[in-house]
Amino acid sequence: MTITKPTCFQEIILRLQNYWAEHGCAIMQPYDMEVGAGTFHPATTLRALGSKPWAAAYVQPSRRPTDGRYGENPNRLQHYYQYQVLIKPSPPQLQELYLGSLEAIGIDMELHDIRFVEDDWESPTLGAWGLGWEVWCDGMEVSQFTYFQQVGGHDCKPVSGELTYGLERLAMYVLGVDHVMDMPFNAPGSAIELKYRDVFQQTEQEYSRWNFDIADTDTLLQHFKDAEAECERILAAPHDDPKTGKKIIMAHPAYDQCIKASHLFNLLDARGVISVTERQAYIGRVRNLAKACADAFVQTEAGGAAA
């Protein structure tokens, strides 16, 4: 089987979408909030909890304010895309499925050296950890492969298998591009040919400046406190809704506030106003929210509780 090489960034994304759709994943859309990684999408964080089977794949725009380089660094961006796959329970042939996805985007297994190199994953803000690998292709990390053991302080039973592809880096490798901004975004030869630069150079500059120098720290701090308070308030509400007479636990709205708090923390961090000692305290506060949301989710139907 020979697979043609993709020609542009979006073709790689489309091929991954098709591949995982063919292998039974629900192709979801990005979560409509600012997150630091695809893991934060409730389709991963919350759905990894409880006993209900689940299979989803999606692109997630991810923001890491401290990584901003005004669009000048060849591979560092404050906004980039992750491709995320979560399957629960992890199927026995997940490694082979994953390798199939690399073939689907044009990596010829007969020519390349693919390696699974130990990398234990931990997210202190989500109270989550798992074991797995970073996957190397010819010495370059192209994905994270993790078997979730715990999320939000809960043991994952069954265990989810999570795959995360750093799309820009992977695509640059497959397309043979040295600087991310030079990467074709749509197909070369399109009527309106766009490179990554045409889409994101300006935003990288704007956000780098805002993230590092302009964002109002007092406002961010207040937003953080507000999100934290709202999250706790939502979860404290009685489960029985007087209006509908139904039991409605608002795990997702509460989790939105947790996501917000997490991103606000990242922004404050980029502004350099969080000291080393405070850092741990902030991470702990976000983790407490994540745990509380996880506690709530497992009491819902999607979280595996009896209806």
Added chain:
Amino acid sequence: MADLLLELFSEEIPAGMQKRASADLQKIVTNGLVEAGLTYASAGTFATPRRLCLTIDGLLSESPAVREERKGPRVDAPEQALNGFLRGAGLTKDQLEVRDDKKGQTYYAVIEKAGRPAAEIVAEVVTDAIRNFPWPKSMRWGAGGLRWVRPLHSILCILSAEDGAEVVDFEIDGIESANLTAGHRFMAPEWFSVNNFEQYQVELKKAFVVLDAQERADHIWEDAKNMAFAQGLELVEDAGLLAEVAGLVEWPVVLMGDIADDFLNLPPEVLITSMKEHQKFFSVKNPKTGRIEKFVTVANRTTKDNGATILAGNQKVLFARLSDAKFFWENDLRIAKAGMGEWTDKLQNVTFHNKLGTQAERIDRIAALAGEIAPLVGADVALATKAAKLAKADLSSEMVGEFAKLQGLMGRYYAAEAGLPAEVGAASQEHYSPLGPTDVVPTAPVSAAVAMADKIDTLTGFWAIDEKPTGSKDPFALRRAALGVIRLVLENDVRANATALFAKGYDGADAGDLLGFFHDRLKVYLKDAGISHDVIDACLAMPNNDDFTLLVKRAKALQTFRNSDDGENLLQGFKRANNILIAEEKKDGVSYEGTPEVKFAEEDAERELFAALDANEGKITDAIANEDFASAMSALAALRGPIDAFFENVQVNADAQVVRRNRLCLLNRIRATMAAVSDFTLIEG
């Protein structure tokens, strides 16, 4: 007799865990087999990224039958005693025998265990080993409950004899044992059946799997060395990296690539560290220039383009990594050449410990202390102070931010680039040392001063805030720091009272308690040097015991003396004198501290002892004053004969009170003389 072959086939096992896991597998399974009565001739283990393998030769084909007799309670013993006995033996009352004993009728149990076939025992032992395997970190997967280091896929377990092989049947969490294994993940993924270990190993090699980690490592090393040699270059040795890389591949293929010219001027340690940490590459050095010019990477397969694509990919990744390193280096040089002020300023915002202030505050304290210590180690005060102020500046550099293990070394490079005196750069690199009992101790005066100041500040600081090590917990590595100070003092022959130095450290530390901590470390250190604990105690009881150089000089001389014939006999003489004195002083309610007089001596032996003491006491006092402990010990040795003769020929408790009293005072004179050397009461034997 049969041979057992066990292979546990899983997803990729972390390289660092493979060796230990295969040893554990062998230990657990062989122990279990032997415990069940199955002895064997020999056993061996192997590990690859995807499999743990155990082979046991000459295993008994069944366990021997066992007959055991147990004596129980008497027939008329209470019911509870009988019930307890039955429970222990696993029998019922009607299975017991009653025999006539000396004391009456007694129950006896005869327990007979038939031999069991090897396969049955192996199945139990292996199942148990897998379920309780001591992985440092293990996980669940899918919907199962079994824990393994990564998902376990298949178990090959066969007993083979001359007439063929049988599968040892068992099942764990849905995995059924079989006689199957698979080859290399990409090059030969097909499953095949296995009859015995020899065939297993041969077939695996045909399927691109080298089973033995040592064989993989040797292959990598030989190939890499030869490739480097062919180009007039030298491979940089790294046993840890070699073991790790051998644990990442089943079919090692060594490839050598170029480092772009842009990076050849980076310090070699930066290249080596970056390539090792990020890419697991070996470095290849030009022996003529000392520069790192090429790298070696180890792929897990052969390809039809002979690794060209793989090498090109690796080279590209390396380029990006080294571009980062070069960017850091150039930025750092700019700051270093401007005097490092930007870095030292930054340390004002870095908390060292929330009760001990910032790094900058700590550095100021260390600098002051290094100035105080400088004269003790023969260092220039101003230079030591300056070196201390800059020794940790590189912690703010980008390079150290990326590669923490280059701390100090980068400081040395940056100090040189900034045109600072060589001593300043050396102190930056060396002041963290010694990091352990075998690490080299800095001897350059400025480095030694900063190294001591750094550690004493840390110790007095944590003592002041009461964060001392407890039990096995020593999060701030204070034991290592104290041992570091001790080694710095001893190996540089520093003369100083430690408590005086503690007083110049962080305010508020209990110097006496801290000295006790140092003494504990010193005991461990000296014990390793062959000095027994009682000899150390005898020296610790002497004045100036916070002068470690003096203390160790005394202890070494005393140990040598203690090991000699003279020492042993003199010690016995001392004990005898001391015991008599203690007994008599207690009995009489007085102490015999008066001066004995030779005129009351009646025996020759007595007079000779007086003469020996007269001749040697002065020598001992002078030698001790000169800290010449060896001479003090030989003067002591001269007392041995007269003391022995005294006890042989003289009755201490004479009838005449004057004579008795004089003799007891003479014994006290021995005791007092020896007490100037060390506290002999604490020496055992």
